[in-house]
Amino acid sequence: MLLVHGIHDHCHTWDWVAQAFRDRYHIVAPDFRGHGDSEWSKGSPYTHLEYVYDVAQLVRQQELAPTTVVAHSLGGTIGAIYAGIFPEMVKRLVIVEGVGLYPGRYSGDPAARLRQWVDGNYSLAGRIPRRYASLEEAFQRMQETNPHLTPQQARHLTIHGSNQNEDGTYTWKFDNYTRAHTPYDVPREDVVDLWKRIRCPVLIINSKQGYPHRIGQAGTLEHFADVRLVEIDEAGHWTHHDQLDDFVELVTDFLGG
Numbered sequence: 001m002l003l004v005h006g007i008h009d010h011c012h013t014w015d016w017v018a019q020a021f022r023d024r025y026h027i028v029a030p031d032f033r034g035h036g037d038s039e040w041s042k043g044s045p046y047t048h049l050e051y052v053y054d055v056a057q058l059v060r061q062q063e064l065a066p067t068t069v070v071a072h073s074l075g076g077t078i079g080a081i082y083a084g085i086f087p088e089m090v091k092r093l094v095i096v097e098g099v100g101l102y103p104g105r106y107s108g109d110p111a112a113r114l115r116q117w118v119d120g121n122y123s124l125a126g127r128i129p130r131r132y133a134s135l136e137e138a139f140q141r142m143q144e145t146n147p148h149l150t151p152q153q154a155r156h157l158t159i160h161g162s163n164q165n166e167d168g169t170y171t172w173k174f175d176n177y178t179r180a181h182t183p184y185d186v187p188r189e190d191v192v193d194l195w196k197r198i199r200c201p202v203l204i205i206n207s208k209q210g211y212p213h214r215i216g217q218a219g220t221l222e223h224f225a226d227v228r229l230v231e232i233d234e235a236g237h238w239t240h241h242d243q244l245d246d247f248v249e250l251v252t253d254f255l256g257g
Contacts (some may be wrong), residue, residue, distance in 0.1 A: 035174045072238065095202065098216075110154050124177055198224060
């Protein structure tokens with residue numbers, strides 16, 4: 001089972017899910033480039049293409065195929081693209097709050113779009129990552145931005161998602177440049193075509209209090225051949241944290257017990 005995290009997260013966001021399935025599956029949970037304990041890229045090349053390549057290389061080198069992929073947010077986007085490129089490599093796909101088709105992201109005046117990208121990178125180059133005086137202060141920030149988390153979950157994610165600096169302060173592990181929006185990536189039409197190429201059963205889990213523009217919304221279901229959509233109440237974007245028991249039950253049923 002390959003567990004793929006979302007933007008600015010890390011592999012330990014899956015720890016509770018991994019514990020639930022470790023008796024039935026060999027669990028692999030990587031850190032994307034620029035996240036967690038993986039290396040940072042040079043400059044600002046954090047695109048869907050690079051993330052898809054990372055997944056493809058991992059599956060190939062570790063001989064994981066055919067594999068079950070469970071993927072969240074950005075990871076859900078990457079997992080779906082990968083399953084469309086290599087349908088023979090994925091036997092089941094679970095997409096959790098996957099990022100869908102944002103309108104107009106790669107359209108419009110190319111000069112304006114490229115200028116915005118360059119200006120954004122200028123801004124990020126001068127942006128000093130926020131430093132927290134203590135791990136406790138970082139933990140409080142985690143709780144503020146993720147109110148559905150239990151204190152135990154928030155502390156666990158803070159410990160594994162932060163680094164201590166030489167001056168004793170703490171910063172989040174992800175590269176600042178992962179905030180940049182690339183002006184060119186996998187085109188919307190190609191994403192839809194890749195969804196249509198997926199041959200395995202797909203389970204989409206979204207939260208009723210989740211983010212907009214998710215896979216499973218705005219007519220996107222029609223592009224999947226074998227798909228089921230479930231919406232979970234009283235959960236934010238991190239469905240697998242906020243309603244863990246319901247999430248595990250849904251995935252277990254989908255995978256056949």
